[in-house]
Amino acid sequence: MPLKKQFSGELKPLSPYNFKLTVSKPAGWWWSTPFEEFEENTLWTVARFDDTALGLKLLSVGTLKRPQIEFHVFASKKIGNEKKGQIINLLERSLLTKQDLSDFYSLAEDDQILKETAQRLCGMHTVSWPELFSALILAVTLQMSPMKRSNDMMNSIIDEFGQTFSFDGKRIRYWPSFEKIASTPVRDLERKANLGYRAKFIKKIAQSLNDDFPTMNELYMMEPEEARKKLMTLHGIGEYSAELVMPGMGFPLDIWSAKIFGILLNGEAPKNPREDIPELKSAAQKRWGKWAGYAFVYVLNDLENISKRIGKDLTSF
DNA sequence: GCGTCCAGGTCTACC
């Protein structure tokens, strides 16, 4: 579907802010869709606001200490002034431009695990997914599955049920809406996207969002604990998935990351990682407090360097 | 080639 330019503007994030590290993380995670494109200092992507798909061209035109982001918004129909303001809020929330990281960097200065990593990735902000449903699909497809299959499932969902949007000379594939999946038979999700038992989860989540559930923006306005509990009322969303999806990211330990944090916090990989998750989360909370989510994202995006520093390979789990 | 195990969890039934 072709999208036309509707409006442009600029954001001035709090310093330090590294646009590239924030939207295109070293570990490979995307900002909004796995098919977005990043070149030089520019991101072409798609996000959805209400029922409107938005093509987004985001350019970093500033520096780490004087950050500035130029944005161009593309859509299939005219956008009113009120909605423009809401879209700018969506960008500020998802890019975390108003988040002051000075307390995190002060904490990291005296923390042996974070010290070098925080310096190396200075200005990287954590994850705040633009759209709730796509983040929930990611969380569900990561459950009980090797990464290859998770990626295959996500790609199939986008191929079979999503849409492609054209703007600014780019063609970007994007996630289906929850309305679309709510009206798709479970059998189609199972067969076309190879989702297995997760098909029922995704269908039920889509139905819940279709009925009455807070938007990502509304979750962002809640206290983190309230947002986490609300997410866990969705069928198929447990503690891990809720913490992966919640605005600003919780501390979503799974088998893989439990092995890594087991080594970093206790000196050795846990023998039973799944059983040790509660204890590791508690240790992380005690050590990093409200910045545990940032510690999580910084560590997992710097595994190669941390491995060299501690003399243990954290990249092979 | 075949059987078993297990993976970037969650739900349900049962105690």
Place this chain on the structure above:
DNA sequence: GGTAGACCTGGACGC
């Protein structure tokens, strides 16, 4: 409230 067992699928591994 605590906890086995089931759940799709497919790659890795042992035999």
